[in-house]
Amino acid sequence: MKNPTQVFQIKLLPLVILVLFFSNCGKDKKGCDVISADFSPEFLDHAGMAPERVLFKGDDPSADTYSWNIEGVMIDKPQETVTFQVSGSYDASLTAKKGGDQCSESAAIKITPYPSIGSNRAISYFESDGTTSSLKAKVIDTNSAILTAIPDLPEQGGGLDVDNEGKKIYACPSTALASCYPNNEDLTVFDLPLPGVERYYDLALDPNDDRVYFTVLENGDFAIKGSDLSNPNPTNVDDIYSEGIGGDFFYITNDRDNNILYWVQKGGSIVKKVENGVSSDFLSLTGGVFGDIDFDDTNNRIYFVAKVGASSFIQSIKTSDFSGEVVEVGPISGEIPFIYIDENRQELFWAEDTQKTISSKKVGIQGTAVLVGNLGPIRGLTVGFYGD
Secondary structure (H helix, E strand, O other): OOOOOOEEEEOOOOOOOOOOEEEOOOOOHHHHHHOOOOEOOEEOOOOOEOOEEEEEEEOOOOOOEEEEEEOOEEEOOOEEEEEEOOOEEEEEEEEEEEOOEEEEEEEEEEEEOOOOOOOOEEEEEEEEOOOEEEEEEEEOOOOOOOEEEEEEEEOOOOEEEEEOOOOEEEEEEEOEEEEEOOOOOOOEEEEOOOOOEEEEEEEEEEHHHOEEEEEEEEOOEEEEEEEEOOOOOHHHOEEEEEEOOOOOOOOEEEEOOOOEEEEEEOOOEEEEEEOOOOEEEEEEOOOOEEEEEEEEOOOOEEEEEEEEOOEEEEEEEEOOOOOOOEEEEEEEEOOOOOEEEEOOOOEEEEEEOOOOEEEEEEOOOOOOEEEEOOOOOEEEEEEEEOOO
């Protein structure tokens, strides 16, 4: 929850200075004997790790006026909360006045990087509060806090996928494609305002071929678009597929090694399309609907959510000959809105709406670990490895 006071978004280039210090800059020594301008910045969210909200509040409540200068932003009030989006060193000063006396103090606020990923994996997801969604992250292999990387995004969230070679996540929560590290460092936004496109849904990356594919609602129709991953922009967007159908969410994944796209169509079938080829039905579900899908390039298996009645399952099958069908998870009461397969570690991740959790399990092994609980609706999910 945001502090009721105004929040300023300050974003500068990262610096590598990690200590917090004050310097006495009293302009009027006599004034500082009468009124104090000391202040103690309070980290509100991540113990000083970016992105961080910092509460600035003067220690002396007897001043008549307070004047803050925080990285050039002038604030005339006793206290203020400021959000620092990236790590670095930030200048802050306070001038307190009482009668004809005044005193000034300054400080360098040091914000450190977060999370310290090292050789760990991080799970990234969109979480909705019913009005907006936030892109959040959590390091999986250590007991770390949940990081709110980007707040105040469109409520419906959107697609998430990861480039493990480039060690960045990609997201399309609106008419833009954004890439960043899980802690929002090196955020890059590619604006994609395509004519007729009302909403972006899911996305799939192919870093090997420098491609990104995304599903959209275009003039009321379902469509798949493609673009260069290194430079996505409206001038180099390709039309991959379109059909005059509606839907709630259009899921997509891809076999990166063989340049095959898979997507869920009308809920009742999974469709495949080889690059520059025609589309064809790949898998049908009688008496139920498909949900999210993901692809394991290592084992040539497609993972999918199947909902039958009030129960949901996560299953997988070999794409080459439809053999080895396995139910990995389920039955689960309610929705499984998103899944992700870590093909290198053979670990499956999924979100549950009813339980309000994100969980994981090793493929083919019994036993589930709850990674994040007490969640709002999840609007996207991916897992990346950010080590060397």
